[in-house]
Amino acid sequence: TATGPFSKLGQTWSKPKIVKLITGVSGNNNNQTFVTKHALIFGGGYDAALDSSIDAATTSGNAIYIVDADTGALIWWMSNDTNANINHPEMKYPIASDITVIDSDRNGSVDRLYATDVRGQIFRVDLGDDLDSATSNGSPGGSVAERVAVISDLSNTALAQDKRSVFYESDVVFIEDNVYSATSEYSLILTQTGYRPSPLKTGVQDRFYAIRDYVTGNLESADNDGIADTERVLTDTDFADLSTTTITSSNTSSLTSKYGYYFDLPANNKGISKGLTFFDTYFCNVYVPEK
Numbered sequence: 702t703a704t705g706p707f708s709k710l711g712q713t714w715s716k717p718k719i720v721k722l723i724t725g726v727s728g729n730n731n732n733q734t735f736v737t738k739h740a741l742i743f744g745g746g747y748d749a750a751l752d753s754s755i756d757a758a759t760t761s762g763n764a765i766y767i768v769d770a771d772t773g774a775l776i777w778w779m780s781n782d783t784n785a786n787i788n789h790p791e792m793k794y795p796i797a798s799d800i801t802v803i804d805s806d807r808n809g810s811v812d813r814l815y816a817t818d819v820r821g822q823i824f825r826v827d828l829g830d831d832l833d834s835a836t837s838n839g840s841p842g843g844s845v846a847e848r849v850a851v852i853s854d855l856s857n858t859a860l861a862q863d864k865r866s867v868f869y870e871s872d873v874v875f876i877e878d879n880v881y882s883a884t885s886e887y888s889l890i891l892t893q894t895g896y897r898p899s900p901l902k903t904g905v906q907d908r909f910y911a912i913r914d915y916v917t918g919n920l921e922s923a924d925n926d927g928i929a930d931t932e933r934v935l936t937d938t939d940f941a942d943l944s945t946t947t948i949t950s951s952n953t954s955s956l957t958s959k960y961g962y963y964f965d966l967p968a969n970n971k972g973i974s975k976g977l978t979f980f981d982t983y984f985c986n987v988y989v990p991e992k
Contacts, residue, residue, distance in 0.1 A: 706764070706766070706775055706778045706780075706782075706784070706785070707766075707775075708761075709745050709761055709762065709763060709764040709780050709782065710745055710746060710761065710762075710764070710766075711745055711746035711747050711748045711749075711759075711761035711762035711795055711797075712746050712747040712748070712749060712762075712797075713743075713746045714744075714746050714747040714797040714798075714868070715743045715744030715745070715746050715796060715797060715798060715799055715800065716743065716799050717741035717742065717743040717768075718741065718742045718743065718799065718800060718802050719739065719740075719741060719770060720739070720740055720741075720742055720802050720810075720811040721737055721738070721739055721740075721809060721810050721811065722737065722738055722739075722740050722767070722776075722810055722811055722828065722832060723735050723736065723737055723810045723812070723830045723832075724736050724737065724738050724776065724830070724831075724832040724833045725830070725831060725832070725833040725834075726830050726831065735810075735830070736833065737810060738769060738770070738771075738776070739769075739770040739771065740767050740768060740769060740770050740776060741766075741767070741768045741769075741770050742765070742766070742767050742768075742800050742802060742811070742814065743765075743766055743768075743799070743800060744762070744764070744765055744766075744795075744796030744797065744798060744799070744800055744816055745761065745762040745763055745764035745765070745766070745780070745795060745796050746761070746762045746795060746796070746797060747762055747795055747797040747819075747898075748760065748761045748762045748795045751795070751819060751898055752898050752899075755819070755820070755864055755866050755896060756864070759794060759795055761795065762794075762795025762796060762797065762819075763780055763781060763792050763793050763794055763795055763796065763818065764778055764779060764780035764782075764785070764792070764796065765778060765779045765780075765792075765796065765800060765814065765816055765824075765826065766778050767832070774836075775836070776832055776833075776835070776836050777828075777832050777835050777836065777842060777844070779792065779826065779846060779927075780792055781793050784839065786835045786839060786840065786841050786842060786844065786927065787826070787841050787844060787845075787846050787926075787927035787928070788926075788927070789824070789846055789848070789927075789928060791822065791848050792818070792822075792824065794818040794819050794820040794822065795818060795819050796816050796817070796818045796819070797818075797819055797868050797897075798816070798817050798818075798867060798868055798869050798870045798871075799869070799870035799975070800814050800815070800816050800870070801814065801815040801816070801870050801871050801872070801873050802814060803815070803873060803888075811828065812827065812828050813825065813826065813827055813828065814826040814828065815849075815871055815873055815890060817867045817870075817871055817892060818867070819866050819867065819868060820851075820853050820855055820866060821851055821852040821853030821855075821865050821866060821867050821894060822848060822850075822851050822853075822855075823848070823849045823850045823851075823852070823871070823890060823892075823912065824846060824847070824848055824849065825846065825847050825849050825914065825916075825920070826844060826845070826846040827844060827845045827846070827919050827920045828842075828843075828844050829841065829842045829843020829844040829845070830843055831843045832844070840925070841922070841925065841926070841927030844927055845919070845920035845921060845922045845927055845928070845929050846920070846927055846928060846929065847920055847928070847929035847932040847933075848932060848934050849890070849912065849914060849933075849934070849935060850890075850910075850912050850934065850935035850936070850939075850960075851934060851935070851936055852865060852867070852892075852894065852908070852910050852912075852936075852937070852963075853865040853866065853894070861904050861905065862904060862905055862906040863905075863906065864905060865894035865905060865906075865907060865908065866894060866895070866896045866897075866905075867892060867893075867894055867895075868895065868896075868897035868898075868973065869892075869893075869897075869972070869973065869974055869975045869976075870975050871890050871891060871892040872890075872891045872892070872975070872976050872977060872978050872983065873888055873889065873890050873891070873914075874888070874889050874891070874978045875887075875888055875889075876888070876889045876913075880950055880953060881948065881953050881956050881957060882913065882956075882957055883957045883958060884913075884915050886917055887913045887914055887915045887917065888913070888914040888917070889911055889912070889913060889914075889961070890910070890911070890912040890913075890914060890961075891909075891910070891911050891912075891976055891978060891983050892909075892910050892912075892972075892976070893907065893908065893909045893910070893966070893971075893972025893976060893985055893987070894907040894908055894910075894971070894972055895907050895971030895972040895973040895987070895988065896971060896973075897973045900971065900973060900988050900990065901990045902990075903969045903990060904969075905971070906965055906966075907965075907966045907970060907971045907972060908963045908964065908965055908966060909963060909964055909966060909972065909983075909985075910940070910961065910962075910963045911961045911962050911963070911983075912935060912940070912960060912961040913959075913960045913961040915960070935960050935961075937963070939959060939960040939961075940959055940960060940961050940962050940963050941955050941956045941959045941961070941962040941963075942962070942963060942964070943956075943962045943963065943964045944963075944964045944965040948962075966987060967989075969989060969990055969991070970987045970988070970989050971987060971988050972985055972986070972987050972988075973986075973987075973988050974986040
C-alpha cells in the first residue's frame with residue numbers, strides 16, 4: 702500500500718515463519734491464563750534499488766512484521782517509523798533475510814527474534830506478552846528491541862572491501878562455555894556475509910562471524926519506548942580476528958575477553974545461503990565467482 706505499515710514492504714525475499722505467540726495474559730501470578738495466536742513473522746524484504754549498488758538509497762524493506770496467520774491482520778511491526786510499535790531510528794535498511802525465531806524459555810511460544818539487514822546490522826527483539834494491546838493502541842506491547850552489532854562499515858568514507866552485506870538468516874545457538882569465554886552462558890549468532898544481488902561482484906572482503914549475545918534474560922526498557930536501556934552496538938573491534946590465528950584450549954586469552962570472533966573468507970568468496978549448526982559444527986555454502 703502507499704500508506705500505512707505495509708508501505709515499507711519491499712520485494713518479498715524474507716520467507717514468513719509460522720509460529721505460536723503469546724499475545725495476552727490475564728489473572729495473577731498463581732492463576733494466569735495465556736492468549737495465544739498463530740502468526741507469520743517476516744522481514745520487510747528487498748528494495749530493487751540495491752540491484753545497482755549496496756550504497757543505493759532505499760525506501761522499502763526496513764521493517765519486521767507480525768501478522769495473524771488466520772485473519773491476515775497486522776499484530777505488530779517495527780521500523781524507523783513513528784507509527785510503528787517500536788520505532789528504532791537505525792532500522793533504515795531492507796531486511797531481505799528470513800527472521801530467526803527463538804523460544805528462549807521453551808514454553809512452546811516464540812519470544813525472541815533476530816533480524817539482519819542488508820547492510821550488516823543485527824537486531825534483537827524480545828517479544829512481550831501483551832501484543833494484543835500493541836495491536837489496538839500502537840504501543841510496544843511489552844516488547845523490547847536493540848541493535849546488537851554492525852558487521853559492515855556504514856560510514857561515508859568506507860572502503861569498498863568493508864561494505865559487507867547479509868541476505869540470509871543467521872543461525873543462533875545457546876552455549877555453555879567455560880573455556881573460551883569469560884561468561885559461561887550466552888547465545889551465539891552465526892552468519893556469513895555476501896552480496897546476493899550481484900554474486901559476480903568482487904572487491905569485498907566477506908567474512909564469517911560468530912557473535913556472542915551475553916544478555917540471556919529479557920531486555921529492559923524503563924521508559925517503555927521499546928528500545929533497550931543498555932543497547933550496546935558491537936563492531937569489529939569487539940571481536941577477535943581469527944583469520945590467521947588458531948585458538949586452542951591452552952591459548953584462549955585473545956578470545957575470552959571478546960564478544961565473539963570473525964575470520965575472512967578467501968578472496969572473492971561470499972556467503973549466499975543460510976548456515977546450519979549441527980553437533981557443534983557450523984555448515985554453510987560459499988560462492989566463488991570465478992568457479
